[in-house]
Amino acid sequence: MVKHDATAKEKCASLDMPRHAASESDLLDDDGRKKRTGSVWTASAHIITAVIGSGVLSLAWAIAQLGWILGPFMMLLFSFFTYYTSILLSACYRNNDPINGKRNYTYMDAIQSNLGGFQVMLCGLVQYINLWGVAVGYTIASAVSLEEMYKSMCSHKSVGEDPCKEVNTNMYIIAFGIAQIFLCQIPNIDELWWLSYVAAIMSFTYSTIGVGLGLSKAIENGSIAGSLTGISVGTVTVADKVWRSFQAIGNIAFAYSYSMILIEIQDTIKSPPSEEKTMNKATLISVIVTTIFYMLCGGFGYAAFGDASPGNLLAGYGSFNPFGLLDIANATIVIHLLGAYQVYSQPIFYVVEKEAARRFPNCPFVTKDIKVGIPGVWCFNLNLFRMVWRTAFAVVSTVVAMALPFFNDVVGLLGALGFWPLTVYFPVEMYMVQRKVAKWSSEWMWLQALSLVCLIITIAAAVGSIVGIVNSLQNYKVFSFS
Template structure:
């Protein structure tokens, strides 16, 4: 929220074509006025960016250590002690490496003074252009839409888990405590409607920090319960090759589930989709790419450590019976109060993560609306609401209505397809190769003018091709899992 000063209003009017400031922050990607940097404004005429390594890391951790961590014990169970941790390490390395390639594409030309690319699509347009922009936009925004659905499902499962753990405790395990997920999804949707009215990505920093703390809270609880269960068992469960083929699991099912596990792990590392938007909150100097690379290293290192521990101890505790969601699949029943804390932390985290992922999509739609209807009062004008002191909130009617419709739509689809593992795996598969690997690699090659068939070009193409194969396998396994779940699902009536 901008300070309400005549100086600020004057600069906004002069540099932003008469649009309210927050709208320009969302929509301006091609026209970049270049006034001299000042105490309050950057080289592109926008308010001084204040992001650091730590705020960027908070955004990344909020996006990365999400509901995906809860499926890692199940994923490790499908792959076994050798392949499970190896695949997690491989994904972490690829994610970090391609993130550094993508970060270098934030500015075109000089790393400190070149034209800024405010969004992922802007970076693709500057470096690749043509049909690649439409392809990137389709994949990115469909993936963001899917993540919103996945987070709605995950949050409802955690809310139900709180009630179920107390139900199990009260009945001493005699009551199955089945319940419908719909009321919990609706409750989550109502909360997201409220938070979705936060105008811009850079105003989410406080929500990201809260969400990041919640991430560590429930990940640590899951890890601690896994360690305690291993101690209680007196041995480490699991095998080198993963889940055992037998009466309950056929050879074909094991293959499909192993592929789905790849998608689950890919989803757990997915944040490249919003990396450019996070980078656009970072102050300079030093160059934003340098700061973002450090933030990526910190974040990926921390999350990989947590993932290895949570996935490994979850598998060690339950072996082949590792639940799809470590804290809600009821591998654990006690202490029920600790499970309640963990699941409340998951819900709080997902409230923030939903916004971190959806803000780029919100900004894209609002940009298109302003470009197509520049004279529309509803789209381009704000109602100023005083918040006390010198601060105010700009209420935009179009933003309020369209974001509300978006949240309602994702909630309805989540109620139709309430499959945690299948949806998580599918989202991870569909977003990993194109957004985390292919576009960063191709943009880096174009920006650095790497010669075709040079050693570096060949190595980058091999990396991209290998990740494509993994993505196809993961998508195939996840689709098989969703189709299997659909056989028993009843729209709007599925119970847990």
């Protein structure tokens, strides 16, 4: 029912009114925008939704490539990098003054305010390609989980004979893409708080199941599998050992990746206290929680399967009983990734729609909202440009996921491409400008050394993942439904 219906219009208007009379200033923030309502907990939910994603499923495989010593060490190292650079980045939400300074609504706005010039274009290119890549990666991961649910049900019905081994992933990729066409119509990230809470609960659920299954499998085996140095040369060639180790580092980097949407999350937080203080608390909570889950899930997975750990941990249990637990885990992964896809995609939606409104301010197709309501239940602002463009985004992401459905390889490449520039380089450079860090001071040298080390790690991880994709493409038929 649309705007022409007077009843729907009145109900929609009534839903937009405050419950109690209030002055306009009470409803607006210092920048004239609608008052932000986010807290430590909503910000933590957004972060956990973004961070504890499909990347957790590849951590047992990553430890299998690196071993019991280097694997957990790299997880701790990346958790430190993520927390430290997130603190630097959150300091750049407001310019100069953490309480009264001008707000930067997006990561790109922060780059523009602090660095400007060519670096704005470079950041935009890297950030939005990476955000879009995450959407593709999450589409692939969801399809894998849907496929595993189907196989599990077939196996159970046939009492282990499993007549459904040949399942085409593309059908599940398309199904996930169709669901995202509808979810993409949610206007902005501030209205995603409910979806983030649901997604965060789902991520805890499947991570906990993964931990429990890994522990059960290790107990069933009667020993802790794996070795100190990971998969050995002989089982794989020297070259494969090197490339797979680099790729494993990229997978770990991807598992901690969320800096590219940190500013957007911070822009949902109410003040006082300052958004920086709240965001730092949310970051600390989130990094500690995710690191504990990663250590448990990756560690118990490797203890269960050793050097044979699968790329997707839940895919390694086959007909392991109770099969229903695996189905629950895979279902929660899909639900979680439905929300995480949106958290990562909203910054892209925002910048495209903002630019379209700037270029075509008098075009009703771009700027006009149509009130759509279910009387007495729900009201929604439908924008035709938003509907068309976001639908196209979901369709293109789905097509690319069908062309490159290699979970581990894509995850490793995304982690490598986004880690150094978005998690380290830009936050470090902006912080030094914001806080006027003197060149050649001890703080300046420490930050530059940190950036250099992370650049080397990123290059190694990217090379390893590209080699993996090239090898996978040799045995894959693009867009096959057979």
